[in-house]
Each structure stands twice: as C-alpha cells, then as structure tokens.
Amino acid sequence: MQLLGRLEIKSEEKIAQFLNEEHVGRIASLDQDGFPQIIPMNFAFVNGVIYMHSHTRGEKLDNIKANPKVGFEVDKELEFLPSYFSSPTDASQADTLYISVVIKGDGIIINDKEEKTLALNALMEKYQPEGKYERLAPEMHVVDEVAIIKVIPKTMRGKYKIGQHMDKATRMQIAKKILEKNSPTARQTIQTMGFDIIENDVKMVRDPTW
Known part of the structure; x- marks a missing residue:
C-alpha cells in the first residue's frame, strides 16, 4: 500500500x-x-x-x-x-x-x-x-x-x-521518546497513537487504524 x-x-x-x-x-x-x-x-x-x-x-x-x-x-x-x-x-x-x-x-x-x-x-x-x-x-x-x-x-x-505508517517497534520507540520529551501534548498524542501510559511507561493497546 x-x-x-x-x-x-x-x-x-x-x-x-x-x-x-x-x-x-x-x-x-x-x-x-x-x-x-x-x-x-x-x-x-x-x-x-x-x-x-x-x-x-x-x-x-x-x-x-x-x-x-x-x-x-x-x-x-x-x-x-x-x-x-x-x-x-x-x-x-x-x-x-x-x-x-x-x-x-x-x-x-x-x-x-x-x-x-x-x-x-x-x-x-x-x-x-x-x-x-x-x-x-x-x-x-x-x-x-x-x-x-x-x-x-x-x-x-x-x-x-499518528504512527500507522511505521512498524510497531518504531512506533513504540517514537511514543517513548515523545513521553520522555514531555511536551504539553505528549500524553494525548501517545493515546491517539494507540498506547496507554502505565507507571510512566508506554504500553500498546491497539493499532491506530482509522
């Protein structure tokens, strides 16, 4: 595709x-x-x-x-x-x-x-x-x-x-870097990407397919 x-x-x-x-x-x-x-x-x-x-x-x-x-x-x-x-x-x-x-x-x-x-x-x-x-x-x-x-x-x-063009490993890595950078929109972006934040770490919940 x-x-x-x-x-x-x-x-x-x-x-x-x-x-x-x-x-x-x-x-x-x-x-x-x-x-x-x-x-x-x-x-x-x-x-x-x-x-x-x-x-x-x-x-x-x-x-x-x-x-x-x-x-x-x-x-x-x-x-x-x-x-x-x-x-x-x-x-x-x-x-x-x-x-x-x-x-x-x-x-x-x-x-x-x-x-x-x-x-x-x-x-x-x-x-x-x-x-x-x-x-x-x-x-x-x-x-x-x-x-x-x-x-x-x-x-x-x-x-x-929102990361759907990346493989799962790369998407996870990017999400963790976004969390570490900690911009004002970081947590909302990570959730939009299909992750949850648990104990200050990123866990995949779903594929970001719309």
Missing part, C-alpha cells in the same frame, strides 16, 4: 468526530481577481454540512455569491517529531504527527430563519457546552443580525499521521 493510502481516514465517524472537536476551520473562496481568500472561522458540522456565522457584509460573502465553489480545511498538529528522534545529524528526519480534513463544495448564504437558528444553536452548543445562555428562536432579532454560510461538501477527505 502506498503511503498516501495509509494516511487516508477511512472512517466517516472519525472524520465527524474530528470536525466536532476542533474549533477553527479555514474557508477558501475566490475573489473578483481570481485570487484565493482564506479566512479562519468558527464552525459547526451538522447533518453532513458545515455552518459558519459571519457579519452580514464582507469580502468572503461577496466571493461566495459570485462563485459558490469553496474549500474548507481543518487541521490539528498532534506532535512535532525532532530529527534527533531518528538521526543524530540528519535534519530531514524531522516529521509531524497530524490530523486534517479537506472539503471541496458549494458555499451558500442561508436566508431561511429556521435553518439559521439551527446553525446558530449548533455553534453555541459546540463552543459553550456548559450552557448558561438562552437558545435562539427564529423570531429573535439576532438571527437577522448575522449571516450564515453553509458549505455543502462535494468531496471530503481526511488524512492522519
């Missing part, structure tokens, strides 16, 4: 889980001169589509109205692997463990108040799960004060590199 195939996320559930957990995505649209404009946005993934809220005026809205073809991307760096993990002198051995999802699709500005309300409530549920706010209803003025961008995917592909 080629490396690209090994890096592709096969599970739709894993893609949805990743999109539901991450807080920043980037929407790409084409401006009037044909240049891509890329904007970081908060977003919610609901019923297989992406929703974002925006000011009612702006370049990205003009771009989408003129050309609905958009891109949307979400990524997460899990861990930078220094070159010395693999070689004492070869800097090209540095690598990064990551997860990403790339969407190509149609962007739509939503006018229907029921759908706008669904999107806004989904955004609040995601970003403020502790509650302490009043759920929105279609008749509320705030629904008219924001724009909602909807991205309907034509294609959605996920990629991940």
Whole structure:
C-alpha cells in the first residue's frame, strides 16, 4: 500500500468526530481577481454540512455569491517529531504527527430563519457546552443580525499521521521518546497513537487504524 493510502481516514465517524472537536476551520473562496481568500472561522458540522456565522457584509460573502465553489480545511498538529528522534545529524528526519480534513463544495448564504437558528444553536452548543445562555428562536432579532454560510461538501477527505505508517517497534520507540520529551501534548498524542501510559511507561493497546 502506498503511503498516501495509509494516511487516508477511512472512517466517516472519525472524520465527524474530528470536525466536532476542533474549533477553527479555514474557508477558501475566490475573489473578483481570481485570487484565493482564506479566512479562519468558527464552525459547526451538522447533518453532513458545515455552518459558519459571519457579519452580514464582507469580502468572503461577496466571493461566495459570485462563485459558490469553496474549500474548507481543518487541521490539528498532534506532535512535532525532532530529527534527533531518528538521526543524530540528519535534519530531514524531522516529521509531524497530524490530523486534517479537506472539503471541496458549494458555499451558500442561508436566508431561511429556521435553518439559521439551527446553525446558530449548533455553534453555541459546540463552543459553550456548559450552557448558561438562552437558545435562539427564529423570531429573535439576532438571527437577522448575522449571516450564515453553509458549505455543502462535494468531496471530503481526511488524512492522519499518528504512527500507522511505521512498524510497531518504531512506533513504540517514537511514543517513548515523545513521553520522555514531555511536551504539553505528549500524553494525548501517545493515546491517539494507540498506547496507554502505565507507571510512566508506554504500553500498546491497539493499532491506530482509522
């Protein structure tokens, strides 16, 4: 199997889980001169589509109205692997463990108040799960004060590199070095790679196959 195939996320559930957990995505649209404009946005993934809220005026809205073809991307760096993990002198051995999802699709500005309300409530549920706010209803003025961008995917592909491209011995060795380096994300990365940490040592639990 080629490396690209090994890096592709096969599970739709894993893609949805990743999109539901991450807080920043980037929407790409084409401006009037044909240049891509890329904007970081908060977003919610609901019923297989992406929703974002925006000011009612702006370049990205003009771009989408003129050309609905958009891109949307979400990524997460899990861990930078220094070159010395693999070689004492070869800097090209540095690598990064990551997860990403790339969407190509149609962007739509939503006018229907029921759908706008669904999107806004989904955004609040995601970003403020502790509650302490009043759920929105279609008749509320705030629904008219924001724009909602909807991205309907034509294609959605996920990629991940969490050690599945390595043999088990190498993956174990890398996990132990990550634990020893003890970055702020080390323990979470090790668990994502399919290991548990028991008595400050790494134990394999599962193969990281998505």
